Amino acid sequence: MLTTENIENKEVASLFRLLGKNKDKQVNAEKLLDLLAKNGVLSDDPRLQGLIDKLQTKVDDQIGKVIIDDQQFHDIIKNHALIKKSLKKELVIPDFQLLCKEIKNIFDETIKNKDGNIADYIPQLARINPEHYAVSICTIDGQRYSLGDFDKNFCLQSSCKPINYCIALEELGEEKVHQHIGREPSGQSFNELTLNSKGLPHNPMINAGAIMSCALIGQDLDIADRFDRVNKTWSQLNGNKPVYFNNAVYLSERQTADRNFALAYFMRENNAFPETTNLNDILEFYFQCCSIESCTKDLSVAAATLANAGTNPLTGEAIFNPLTVQNCLSLMLSCGMYDSSGEFAFKIGIPAKSGVSGALMVVIPNVMGISIWSPRLDANGNTVRGVEFCNKLVEKFSFHHYDSLTGHSHKLNPRNNHKGNQVAKMVSLIWAASSGDMDELLRLEAEGVNLNIADYDGRTPLHLAVSENQFEVVKYLIENGVDLSPVDRWGGIPLTDAKKSGNKKIQNLLEVALKKLDKKENQN
Numbered sequence: 001m002l003t004t005e006n007i008e009n010k011e012v013a014s015l016f017r018l019l020g021k022n023k024d025k026q027v028n029a030e031k032l033l034d035l036l037a038k039n040g041v042l043s044d045d046p047r048l049q050g051l052i053d054k055l056q057t058k059v060d061d062q063i064g065k066v067i068i069d070d071q072q073f074h075d076i077i078k079n080h081a082l083i084k085k086s087l088k089k090e091l092v093i094p095d096f097q098l099l100c101k102e103i104k105n106i107f108d109e110t111i112k113n114k115d116g117n118i119a120d121y122i123p124q125l126a127r128i129n130p131e132h133y134a135v136s137i138c139t140i141d142g143q144r145y146s147l148g149d150f151d152k153n154f155c156l157q158s159s160c161k162p163i164n165y166c167i168a169l170e171e172l173g174e175e176k177v178h179q180h181i182g183r184e185p186s187g188q189s190f191n192e193l194t195l196n197s198k199g200l201p202h203n204p205m206i207n208a209g210a211i212m213s214c215a216l217i218g219q220d221l222d223i224a225d226r227f228d229r230v231n232k233t234w235s236q237l238n239g240n241k242p243v244y245f246n247n248a249v250y251l252s253e254r255q256t257a258d259r260n261f262a263l264a265y266f267m268r269e270n271n272a273f274p275e276t277t278n279l280n281d282i283l284e285f286y287f288q289c290c291s292i293e294s295c296t297k298d299l300s301v302a303a304a305t306l307a308n309a310g311t312n313p314l315t316g317e318a319i320f321n322p323l324t325v326q327n328c329l330s331l332m333l334s335c336g337m338y339d340s341s342g343e344f345a346f347k348i349g350i351p352a353k354s355g356v357s358g359a360l361m362v363v364i365p366n367v368m369g370i371s372i373w374s375p376r377l378d379a380n381g382n383t384v385r386g387v388e389f390c391n392k393l394v395e396k397f398s399f400h401h402y403d404s405l406t407g408h409s410h411k412l413n414p415r416n417n418h419k420g421n422q423v424a425k426m427v428s429l430i431w432a433a434s435s436g437d438m439d440e441l442l443r444l445e446a447e448g449v450n451l452n453i454a455d456y457d458g459r460t461p462l463h464l465a466v467s468e469n470q471f472e473v474v475k476y477l478i479e480n481g482v483d484l485s486p487v488d489r490w491g492g493i494p495l496t497d498a499k500k501s502g503n504k505k506i507q508n509l510l511e512v513a514l515k516k517l518d519k520k521e522n523q524n
């Protein structure tokens, strides 16, 4: 009889076979970690730490390796949904290797691009090696891949703006925040001395709006605790990794801040700030946020947290509310790329935020976050290679937010639509059983579709095959141990259907099988 437990045991056994067991039915645990890594689940993933610690206690002293048998594998996998999902290719990007291959191709092509100039308004940015290039991705299931200088730190600059906006939204709510900041693209340069018709900054992604976000965060706290709040949020977003602070960048920003001071005074003249705002404190807080440092490897996890509606995929921590993230992504899409935000939204169609350090945070909702760093900037202040990378990415993959409308026929869709696929397979199986299509039934079974699956009315392939007089299918299902008496929502079992349709041959087949089963159960 196919019980849920049997099915699970069969599944675990076939996953164990995947690892290439030897004649003693054992495998090297490294093989398991390799396979996980191929699916993007890396060994520094906090979700694997329990497993890795456990494996460390099992090192075989003679061969210096960790050997596991099928029982140990069963125990590991039973309590670890991530491992099971990963081996069964049920993570959001099932063919992670294919995605990585394409990402690598795009990286190799775009690294050749030497156009643009590095920012030189402060010496700390002017001295950066323009050749740096790093790309990291992290999916909403925490599958990661990094290329280039992915563990080298750089300052966030304007890529801190979306996060400060999120923190302000979490503290005060949408209504209060937008009493101080608009949500329209300004149509002007990011540091233009301009406010909207209400005397407010146009949006939180440009300097005036970002200074305002700083004025809204932690108003009841002293300035050190306000900075701590931002710092701690970045660390949580990055997967509880440390974030760094570049004091030299901060001091330089403070020294070359005439425009930002002018913007702040202009806003104060228009009564845009909360009453108790101290301009100096707020500007310094803003420069400090721009001077936070991290690397693409960690920042891709922050971007993935936004792609995952505010929950960090590696730590499972809910950092922002989904509504906060929705608001933030809407503004990143319309205002995140300086003066080419409209062009970027039109052509690439993904929320993103760039910074003058060459940083770029890209969010593909429900799929993944990408962090890119390459210091050479175009005339609009966006990283040249980063923008080219995004262009090529959406040429290849259906990631533009309206690709679903055009059917994206020539583009690859790497997402897993597991639930949708399962439903489609269930419908196909039931259809194959009722129409007597043995080839299709065998094919679906080989794909792992459960022969006991039932539709909304509790009708199984056996019910349908009996009702439609599909003798060969009924025989096959019985021989392969399906449940003989599943009850549909009208209380009917397959034998009820056989009696109703008057097919004596099928009725007989079922009765003989039921008797055999009875006898076996009595013997036990």
Ligand code: GLU
Binding pocket: 156, 157, 158, 159, 190, 191, 207, 253, 260, 290, 354, 355, 356, 357
């Ligand atoms: N610290 C820069 C400024 O406020 C931010 C520049 C940027 O990345 O857009 O001018």
